[in-house]
Structure formats: structure tokens, C-alpha cells
Amino acid sequence: MNPSENADDSRPGVSRRSVLGGGAAVAVAVPLLVTGAGAEAAPVAEVASADLVPIKVEVNGKPVSVRVDPRTTLLDTLREELELTGTKKGCDRGQCGACTVHVDGRRVLSCLTLAATVDEREVTTIEGLARGDRLHPMQQAFIERDGLQCGFCTPGQIMSAVGMVHEGHANSDDEIRERMSGNICRCSCYPFIVDAIRDAQKVMR
Amino acid sequence: MTVSPVGRDIDRVDGRSKVTGTARYSADYPASNLAHAYLVTSTIGRGSIRTMDTTAAQNAPGVVGVYSPANPLGLRLVPGIGEQYAPLEDTQIRFRGQIIAMVVAESSRQARDAAGLISPTYDEQPPRTSLADEPRVPAAGPPGHPPSALVLAPGVASIEAALAASDVVVEASFHQPMQHAVAMEPHAVLAEWNSDHTQLTLYSGAQLPHTAALGAAIRLGVPPTAVRLITPYVGGAFGSRVIPWYDAPLAAAAARQLNRPVRLVLAREQVFTVVGHRSAVNQTIKLGASRGGVLNAVSHVSDASMPFVGYRQMQPAVDTSAVLYKTPNLHFDQRHVMLDVPPTCAMRAPNEAPGAFALETAMDELAVATGIDPVELRQRNYATVVPGTGLRWSSKHLDDCYRVGVRRFGWSARRAEPRSRVDGQWLVGMGMATAIYPGNRIPDPVQVRVRLRDDDTAVVSSATADTGTGGLTMLAITGAHGLGVPLRRVKSELGDTNLPPGAPAVGSMATASTVPAVEAAVNAAVAELIKVAVTDPRSPWQGANSEDLTYENGHLRGRGISMSFGRLLTTVGRPSVEATAAAQPGPEATQYEFHSFGAHFCEVRVNRYTGEPRVTRFTTVVDVGRVVNAQAVRSQIVGGVIFGIGHALLEDNPLELDTGRLAASNMADYMVPVNADIPAIDVHWLDRPDSVLNSLGARGAGELGTVGSAAAVGNAIYNATGTRIRSLPITLDKLL
Numbered sequence A: 001m002n003p004s005e006n007a008d009d010s011r012p013g014v015s016r017r018s019v020l021g022g023g024a025a026v027a028v029a030v031p032l033l034v035t036g037a038g039a040e041a042a043p044v045a046e047v048a049s050a051d052l053v054p055i056k057v058e059v060n061g062k063p064v065s066v067r068v069d070p071r072t073t074l075l076d077t078l079r080e081e082l083e084l085t086g087t088k089k090g091c092d093r094g095q096c097g098a099c100t101v102h103v104d105g106r107r108v109l110s111c112l113t114l115a116a117t118v119d120e121r122e123v124t125t126i127e128g129l130a131r132g133d134r135l136h137p138m139q140q141a142f143i144e145r146d147g148l149q150c151g152f153c154t155p156g157q158i159m160s161a162v163g164m165v166h167e168g169h170a171n172s173d174d175e176i177r178e179r180m181s182g183n184i185c186r187c188s189c190y191p192f193i194v195d196a197i198r199d200a201q202k203v204m205r
Numbered sequence B: 001m002t003v004s005p006v007g008r009d010i011d012r013v014d015g016r017s018k019v020t021g022t023a024r025y026s027a028d029y030p031a032s033n034l035a036h037a038y039l040v041t042s043t044i045g046r047g048s049i050r051t052m053d054t055t056a057a058q059n060a061p062g063v064v065g066v067y068s069p070a071n072p073l074g075l076r077l078v079p080g081i082g083e084q085y086a087p088l089e090d091t092q093i094r095f096r097g098q099i100i101a102m103v104v105a106e107s108s109r110q111a112r113d114a115a116g117l118i119s120p121t122y123d124e125q126p127p128r129t130s131l132a133d134e135p136r137v138p139a140a141g142p143p144g145h146p147p148s149a150l151v152l153a154p155g156v157a158s159i160e161a162a163l164a165a166s167d168v169v170v171e172a173s174f175h176q177p178m179q180h181a182v183a184m185e186p187h188a189v190l191a192e193w194n195s196d197h198t199q200l201t202l203y204s205g206a207q208l209p210h211t212a213a214l215g216a217a218i219r220l221g222v223p224p225t226a227v228r229l230i231t232p233y234v235g236g237a238f239g240s241r242v243i244p245w246y247d248a249p250l251a252a253a254a255a256r257q258l259n260r261p262v263r264l265v266l267a268r269e270q271v272f273t274v275v276g277h278r279s280a281v282n283q284t285i286k287l288g289a290s291r292g293g294v295l296n297a298v299s300h301v302s303d304a305s306m307p308f309v310g311y312r313q314m315q316p317a318v319d320t321s322a323v324l325y326k327t328p329n330l331h332f333d334q335r336h337v338m339l340d341v342p343p344t345c346a347m348r349a350p351n352e353a354p355g356a357f358a359l360e361t362a363m364d365e366l367a368v369a370t371g372i373d374p375v376e377l378r379q380r381n382y383a384t385v386v387p388g389t390g391l392r393w394s395s396k397h398l399d400d401c402y403r404v405g406v407r408r409f410g411w412s413a414r415r416a417e418p419r420s421r422v423d424g425q426w427l428v429g430m431g432m433a434t435a436i437y438p439g440n441r442i443p444d445p446v447q448v449r450v451r452l453r454d455d456d457t458a459v460v461s462s463a464t465a466d467t468g469t470g471g472l473t474m475l476a477i478t479g480a481h482g483l484g485v486p487l488r489r490v491k492s493e494l495g496d497t498n499l500p501p502g503a504p505a506v507g508s509m510a511t512a513s514t515v516p517a518v519e520a521a522v523n524a525a526v527a528e529l530i531k532v533a534v535t536d537p538r539s540p541w542q543g544a545n546s547e548d549l550t551y552e553n554g555h556l557r558g559r560g561i562s563m564s565f566g567r568l569l570t571t572v573g574r575p576s577v578e579a580t581a582a583a584q585p586g587p588e589a590t591q592y593e594f595h596s597f598g599a600h601f602c603e604v605r606v607n608r609y610t611g612e613p614r615v616t617r618f619t620t621v622v623d624v625g626r627v628v629n630a631q632a633v634r635s636q637i638v639g640g641v642i643f644g645i646g647h648a649l650l651e652d653n654p655l656e657l658d659t660g661r662l663a664a665s666n667m668a669d670y671m672v673p674v675n676a677d678i679p680a681i682d683v684h685w686l687d688r689p690d691s692v693l694n695s696l697g698a699r700g701a702g703e704l705g706t707v708g709s710a711a712a713v714g715n716a717i718y719n720a721t722g723t724r725i726r727s728l729p730i731t732l733d734k735l736l
Ligand code: FES
Pocket: A088, A089, A090, A091, A092, A093, A094, A095, A096, A097, A098, A099, A100, A109, A110, A111, A112
């Protein structure tokens, strides 16, 4: 949604400074009508640190303590606070699956998960899947079956696939297709993703 | 003897980084003192901004800059390339979803929150939005591609007369809605200047790195040499990263003003309007044929939406109806309808996919009208020369695609009569269609650098892009092939304008254009190596004639001595030798017609009670010349076919006529295929080298699969149900 669509025009107490003139002269008049926009340093109200929520979370096996804005998603926290950029933002609203991670072993969409809710939990991201240099069988299978092209959906696909196998729901190609349908791949590697999961789950058993 | 990797199943050389999350896409790059930007876009379709109050945004926590028409960034437009307006430079609104402000803050969330506090008021005008009602204008057409043409047999007065003289006439009109690339990576940029603002580094996804850097430079008013663009990983493109949009220039201009790096990531909904889409298009096809199905006349007229802001003209007939079938009388006219809509751009098979949907559906209708099998009908109209020009193809084996496809798919089990196969609740049908896509090389020179190193490894570098196409792996494969060394000893690099300008990752041309440049660079690097061998005092060949030395499989030989290049370089104490070479097409480019071809075969099931259509089987056989990497070609063709299935059954973005609002601006409303929509897809290639095009005989394969696949689905649905749907997508309501 465009933020301006929800902006409240008549918010009380906000003094509206019309920076632009109206009518036919608008296009030429713009440069003359700057009323300080961008020119002055606005007083910056910091988020009160009392409003931050301290959380303790185990990320990829390592304990992490971080103070988060209660409105912040797990996805933004991983990417921007913890510099774990392997988890991707494709839509930021639960429609694409690119942000899939594991919380206590279950696959979740990190863009729909508030960071404050993972206090005292275990989070696994794509960066935590391999054991040192040894790839997880799912990672290996994605390479061998070419279950990826651009690779942007791939961390989410792999986390989702591992979660699904652990759920015990990868028993047929149709079941895999159905239960992987929350992970969009616009490069359209779907048949190869199914191949990879079928291969990997044999090794994972 | 080293076995060449060409044509084998080669894993992507960047696969490991992509499955471990270490591959960095544009939004993943770190920077110290980074500021985050967020855009505000217009909520009317046409008019101007009357007021825009940015006070609350400026005073919001963490905000360091608010840019708007009152405080613009001084961007310039690039005449003739991309959108023909510069955001924030005036108050005019040209389409709904246009950039009208940008907020920069300490964190991405603060920028987004503050952007929500900006509340413009507008002077509105009714947007011009109706493809059916707005005036049609003739297209200008790119050079060498006239927007219209008329070929008439001797004595024929007009295309209408040719049609009237035909035994059987099929006339059909088609509609295809706006479509979006929806690459999984939302457009993003990190812009970072050096301390005196003379050098800018942009991390931003691009299909043409040098063009993107150039476009940003012009928009910023800096010399092209001042911009370096880094784009090793691109999260999909499909045409949406061909030309630079305004994200990178805006971020860069703000970074310059704020004296700190700025990252701008488009929200998914913004990608739908800030980045271009494929035009909506109405097409009418008229086919005149004998009772035996032999074409006498083909007419193809299109009206495609063209935004007033630019930039891409759709030409759906020129590489479909104009070349696909033999016909003595041919007419096409590709017109535009100017609308107040977001910019258009290329999207996977930009002209050919919509063109083939229309033509290949009309051919199926002709098959029905004449009672001839659809494959047989196409064979009866098989073109061996281009209608009108008489040019021959460099290599064409479409007839074999049909033949092999018929066998692999089991086409003979098809019953021509619709609704004749029922399986429980499901009506089962089969359809087919032809695929065709230009097989050209880019006319401009393409450069590649080959470096031979003293550890017996080589580096092949070229500033092309890998948008998921496998370009990085292709460079390594062709380098290993040329040098005759194992693939594991070749490293490849791309996606950086500090590298020699390479092939654009557009038009399925990257591989075909790069192959000859790799070959030239290999030869040049070997010549450098030999020069060192015969001149360096520490070389065993010092003083020999260059002609006495031969290079083969990583070794120099001559005068009874053989040495690997690494060993020679170590011996003479040089870490490496390198050479950069360029290649571009020769006279053959105008002496032949170049296309890739294919045949699609599709089985669908349509639910008798709900109308739900499901694709259950798909076979595609292609003629793409020699295949460089079997794995990549398979993935590309399958991906292309799935794009076509999406076009056929799912993808739609209706335009609200009163407001100019695109109804779909997220990934739930704009539906693309998901895993459960897609069956196993059988892809086969003929592997006949196109030796006219380049030495390996390799043509591109990225877009071909998208051409004709939607028609194959629609034709199968007709065969299943007896209902012909000419307006995409074919949703269940249309089948009830
Ligand atoms: S980013 Fe979370 S589902 Fe798309």
C-alpha cells in the first residue's frame, strides 16, 4: 500500500505548510515556493530507548541479545540489525515466501513475524543450514537439480523445503507441490525444486 | 586430453553462494553511515500536485532528508531512453504511482513511517486509460523494423481482396492485459560516492551494466566515467532491468547531498508502477486459406497501450506473423494507443509472446475450420524463406521440432472433436503451438578479457549480467572450451562496469554474442603468452619464432618442449598474461534470417462443474542451435514455458478506467504461477549447431519458451471444452 493513501490529511496539531502553489502556475512556480522543505535540520525525535524491547534469541546456534522496536519484523531485524542478508524480502507481506526462516524448527514467514515474539526462541536462517563447508542435503540437491536460477527465492525455498520434510509432508510430488506453493519462484524452477526436494528427503531420512 | 564442458549438464558456478545465502543482491550490500530512502508515489492518474506538506515527515524520528518538487534533486531525463520525465522536477502527475517524493532516514522503517506522513493534494484531470477508445497512432518502429508492411502477390489489389479470394477465412480478435515481470528481487540500489563526489558506485541490478551506469550518469549530470555499477547477482529481470529506472539516480543524488551512502529499496507495490510493465494489447488476425489449409493471406493488426511517459513500443507481428508461415499475401500494422499509464518496458519475449498467442490461436481456429490436424496445418505452411524478403534462415529445423514433439508427447492420441475425452469430473484436451524468437547477436562489439595465471588457472571476464540465465557459468564453460582446460580451473566474472563492456543480457543474445568474443580473447591471450615465451630471457623458447609454438589444452609446445601456461609463467616470473578482445557480427548478419524455433504440446484438464483449468502435461521441443550448458537451457526453456502458462491462466492487471489505478499491486492480486500450478515439463532440444551465427553454433534460449506456450494452453482448453477464449487470462469464469 502506498503510505500516502492512508495518511490522515486532517491530523490535529500538525501545522500544514503548503509548499506548493495551486492553479495553472504550479509547474513554473515550484522552485519559488520552497518553504524550508529540506533546507532546515528538523529536530529528530529518537525512539525512546524505553520503548525498545530487549530480546534474547539463539540465531543459527549463537545466542544474540538485541533491543528491538516492538513494531520491527524478524525479517528486518535479521537483515538490518544482525547483518544476515541471506533471508530475502520479496514482498514484505506474506505473499512470496522469500523470507522463510525456522523458529524453533518450524518454518515461518519472517516478514509476518514481529522480532519481539521470538524472545527465548531459536531462529535458523539459510546461513545456519550448512555444517561448516558441508552443505545441507537440501542445498546440495538444489544445486544438482538446478532448483534455482536467479537465486533470490532460493533461501526461502530451501528453508521451506527443509521445514516441510521435517513436517513429514513430502511424500509425493503432488504433496510437495502443494506444500511448497507459498514460495514463489518467478524464474519458475518449480519442476526442479520438486526434483531437488525428492532427492534431498531421501538423504535426510 | 580435456573433455569440453560444452553441451553437458554443468552445475551453476555460483550455485553454492546462492544456496548458502552468501550471494549479495543489491539490497544486501553493507555501508558505513548508511541512510535509507523510501519513495512516495502519486494517488491520482493525471493532473498536478497542488500542495504537499512535508513538515510532519521532516520532523519525524530519524529523518535526514525529504525530497519533493519543492526540494528536488536536479535529475535530468535521457532523451529517447526510458521514461520521458524526471521525478520531483515538476508537479505534473503523468500516471498513478509516479514518484512524487522521497524520504531519507537513519533506518528503513523510519523512512517508511515518515513517507506515510506526506499528504499531497492534487488538481485532477481525468486520465486517458481506454485501450479501446483512445485514438490509435501509427508506431514509429525501431530502425530496420517498420511498424507496418504489405506484401501482395502479383495481380492482387489488396489484403482484403486476397482474403476475399480465399476458400476459408478465419478472423479473430484477441486481448492481452498488462503484464508485469515481477522479478522476485524488488528493485533496489545502494549509492555511495567517494569523498570529493567525483566517483559514484552503484550496487543495482541491471541487464546491461554499462548502459545502466551511463543512464544514471546522464540523469545525474556527471561524466559516464564517474559511475561504476556493480551487479554480480540479479534477483531476476525478465526485461524489467533493461533500462535504468529512477531508483538509482534518486538514491545517488540524495547520497551526494547528504554526503553519506543511501540505500533505496522499492516496496513491492511500488515496483508495479515505478518499474515498467508489458503493454496491454488488442490484436486482430485474419487468415485466408485454401480448403486444404494452405495460407493465401495473413493479416495481423495490433493496438498496444503506449504510455505518454514512454518508453517501449510493442511490435507483436514483426517476429511472428511476418516470418512464421509461408504466405503470398501478408499485411501487418502495429499501432499504439497513448494512455496515462506507468511506463512500459520489455518483458520476456516482449513482442513475440503476445504476437504468438494471437497467431497460434488463429492457426488452431483455421485447423478447426479446415478439419486439418494442427501440426499438419503448420507443416503445410512451412516457410523456408522469409515471406516478402526471400531471405533464408541460418539454420532452421522447426519441422523436426514438430516431428519429435508429436512422438514425445503422444499427440496421436488426441481427438480433434472437442469434449471427446472425459475423465470423471475432468474434460481432457490437447493443444499445440509453434515457438519462434529472434536468434541474433547484438550488433555492437562485445568485449571479453581472458587472463592466464601462473597457477594454471584462467579468468574470463566480461561486463554482461547473469539474471539467473546462467551467464556466469556460460563464461566459464566457453572459456574452458576455448582454452582446452578443465572447467574447475576457469573462474568467471561479470556484472561490474570495471570489466570490459560485454553482451547485454537482453533479447536472448548474451550467449550467442559472447561466444565469439571469448574465442577471440582466448586467441589473443594465447598470442600474448607466446610473445612472452619467445621474448623472455628465462623462457626455454626465447628467440624462437612464434609460428614454431602451438597452444593446445593449456600447454605450449614447440622444439620438442611442452609446458603448461602456468609453468611457463612461473618460470619467467610473471603472475599472469591477459588480453581483451572484441567480436561483433559480420556481413552474415544481413545475409540471413536468424531465429530459434520450437513446438509446444500441452494437455489440460478442465473441471466440468467449476471450469477450473489445470495444465497436466507439457512437452516442448526446441531448435536453439548448439547448447552450451544443458542444465541452464533446460531451466530456461522450462521457465519460459511456465511464464506462458502464467500468461494463459493467471496474469492480469486490470486498469481502473476512471482513476488509472492498476488493480493489482502485490503478489497475491497479481497472480503468477506457484508450484502447485505446474506439472512436470518435458523439454527436448535438437542440438543442431547454427554455424552461421558463431563458431560454436549456439543461439539463445531465454525467451523462446514463453512464445506460443500460452496459445498451446488455450488450444488445449478449446480441445477439452469446445470454448475458445481469446482474452487472457483464461480464468474459470470464462469457461462456465
Ligand atoms: S517477504 Fe515475507 S512472504 Fe514475501
